[in-house]
Amino acid sequence: MGTHEHSHDHSGPEPLAARVERMTGLNPAKCYQCGKCSAGCPMAAETTLRPHDVMRLVARNQLERLRDADGMWLCLTCETCTARCPNGCDPARTMDALREIFQGSGEGRAPKPIRAFHKSFLDQVRSHGRLFEFGLILSYKLGGGPLFADVTTSPGVMARGKLGLAPHRVKGLQEIRRIFDACGAQEEGR
Amino acid sequence: MSRIGYYPGCSLHGLSREYDESLKAIVPSLDTELVEIDDWSCCGASSAHGVSHLLSVALPARNLAIAEEQGLPEVVAPCAACYARLATARHEISGDANLAGTVNKVLVRDFRNSVQVRSILEVLKGQVATIKAKATRPLKDLKVACYYGCLLVRPVEVTGGYDDAEDPSSMEEVCKAAGATPVKWNRRLDCCGGGLSMSRTGSVVRLGSAILKDARAAGADAIVVACPMCHSNLDFRQKAMISRGAWEGEMPILFVTQVVGLSMGIDPKTLGLGRHFVSTNAVTARLAGAAAPAAAGEVG
Ligand code: SF4
Ligand code: SF4
Secondary structure, three states: OHHHHHOOOOOOOOOHHHHHHHHHOOOHHHOOOOOHHHHHOOOOOOOOOOHHHHHHHHHOOOHHHHHOOOHHHHOOOOOHHHHHOOOOOOHHHHHHHHHHHHHHOOOOOOOHHHHHHHHHHHHHHHHHOOOOHHHHHHHHHHOOOOOOOOOOOOOOOOOOOOOOOOOOOOOOHHHHHHHHHHOOOOOOOO | OEEEEEOOHHHHOOOOHHHHHHHHHHHHHHOEEEEEOOOOOOOOHHHHOOOOHHHHHHHHHHHHHHHHHOOOOEEEOOOHHHHHHHHHHHHHHHOOHHHHHHHHHHHOOOOOOOOEEEOHHHHHHOOHHHHHHHOOOOOOOOEEEEOOOOOOOOOHHHHOOOOOOOOOOHHHHHHHHOOOEEOOOOOOOOOOOHHHOOOOHHHHHHHHHHHHHHHHHOOOOEEEEOOHHHHHHHOOOHHHHHHOOOOOOOOOEEEHHHHHHHHOOOOOOOOOHHHOOOOOHHHHHHHOOOOOHHHOOOOO
16 A cells, blocks of 8 residues: 555556546545445355445555455446446446456456456457357366366256357457457456 | 347357247247348457456447448347347447547447347337237246346446336236236346356355245246346256255246247247256146146157
8 A cells, every 4th residue: 555655646556546437437436335235236245345345445545455355356247236326326337447457457366266267258259259158168177267167067068959069250350359459458478 | 020130149159049049939920030240249248348348348339330330220139148238338339429439440440339229128028919919829827937137127328228127027028928927026136146157156056046946935937037147047057056955946947038939839849948957848838738747748
């Protein structure tokens, strides 16, 4: 936390609340901590920080505490919080902004299986333009996903004709790659 | 004959192909032609938006741009997650000229954001009269729990409010038109665990089993869904729920398009009922008018 205090006015890192506001278009300090978002959050039972905690910490620029928390990584983007907030805050979008901030700075402490899943997913989309499910499962397992991620080994998946074994490649793959590159979402070496 | 753009999304060409099959089986009876978006690509689903907001808008926008080039005024995305991504992209671009400009630059397309995005429920709701008229085998005695999950009806700024976000009714209307009886239950808007199926199965077991138990307590014979992720979390993951002691027995999970198809007398195999993990025999036996579910043979 000390790093922020010693930084100069304009050259130092932008305070978290301001950065989130720039990304979401919403002022996190608007949140009046009624807790309605957390009351409806399906993951609140499993996370150390609930949505209203996250909102408060963002408003108070508590970058470190948020970075070490699991809330935004477990967030399902179910939009329950956003739909129920009486005050027009958007906790779901705030969670997204935090993921983007931490992912981009390489400081993300997403639980390993979750990080491995998203990485494998996007790698598939970048390579083929569409999700190749079989490839996703393989790359996810190799990339640190738990071995009980049992879609392939589960009896009946093949018999049900559910899993294609060859990827479909979109014709506009150049465009897909360009989109990924322009969005700074190249494969990261993590 | 109305013409509507079709964005199948990755799941409907993979793990949930029965959703695609059942939709294609019913649309001719609905006097609708589905025009697939040329060379459509992944919407980014639950992964892109955690990495880059722009990526989460640009990936769906590519598909909407192609639909626009094909002259399609509207697009249906049967997967609730794809629907949410496409509709959110449309909503955000329309309210932000800067973003619109950036997206066009990234896509290198002249996209005017003119394409409406429809959920499957919005499309079917507009067809209830036809569904009712074509239901030659109405699903009498079938009690269904209509499950919306998170993304089909909220947030209203994104959906355009085709249904109420807190007390929706479109799926019940469609099921009633097919002759089924929707039950009253509490968990129809709860989240099933979405994209955590593989990376955090325990959460999906906790959330999904609560949904199944509530549907059973309300007397439902089956749960009806309109999303491949909801389907997989409630159907495929029932086994994990049982092995972890969170659930007992079987609850068939049907796609809303399968419900409509069954009422039209379309063969269960064509509708892909045999591709489910939890047997749907109890449902088909009921429809066959058989007194005991045991009388039904293997489906599919
Ligand atoms: S519901 Fe809205 S105002 Fe209430 S705590 Fe959550 S974000 Fe803040
Ligand atoms: S979007 Fe995330 S934070 Fe909001 S209710 Fe859903 S899981 Fe909780």
